[in-house]
Amino acid sequence: EAQVTQNPRYLITVTGKKLTVTCSQNMNHEYMSWYRQDPGLGLRQIYYSMNVEVTDKGDVPEGYKVSRKEKRNFPLILESPSPNQTSLYFCASGTSSGTDTQYFGPGTRLTVL
């Protein structure tokens, strides 16, 4: 089954404790992306990757890091989380530049205390 998986699905942590949210897709997609969803703000793109070893900033990259060492994986790293990063996070993947169907993962609910 074609899918995007994220782990963990729920995470409660404390300010400053480094964390990683994993994302994996099994569709051999080149384009992968991370979004955060906050009430009233829709989805905002954090980082995206056009292919292995090619990453770039989205609209709200501050406080986040990503890496793309393998085509299927695109982890999101918060090196020093703060309460304003409490949000619902989605990973997505799509073909080529992304201008085709983007498949979204189920989401990761992050709470930073």
Add this chain to the structure above:
Amino acid sequence: GENVEQHPSTLSVQEGDSAVIKCTYSDSASNYFPWYKQELGKGPQLIIDIRSNVGEKKDQRIAVTLNKTAKHFSLHITETQPEDSAVYFCAAYNFNKFYFGSGTKLNVKP
């Protein structure tokens, strides 16, 4: 950067009626406009999209129109059904980035 505005934020219709959601964008370089449906507890799912060289696209009960001159695009759902109840997002794409609207919560009353 791009700015996408979406209206209304909530929309309530009777089953069988039509629903229209409107979005405007600011950057004329945007060239791809997808619409997503998000059900409670799930990730967004693409329902229809349109590219800047097309004015209208239909898929059964769903249609999208694009006016490049006015920089706005709309989602039209006809013969609404209770299962259409969800949050809908529009988005604009340019230079490899996506910009989303703030979402419309559609409630279809049986």
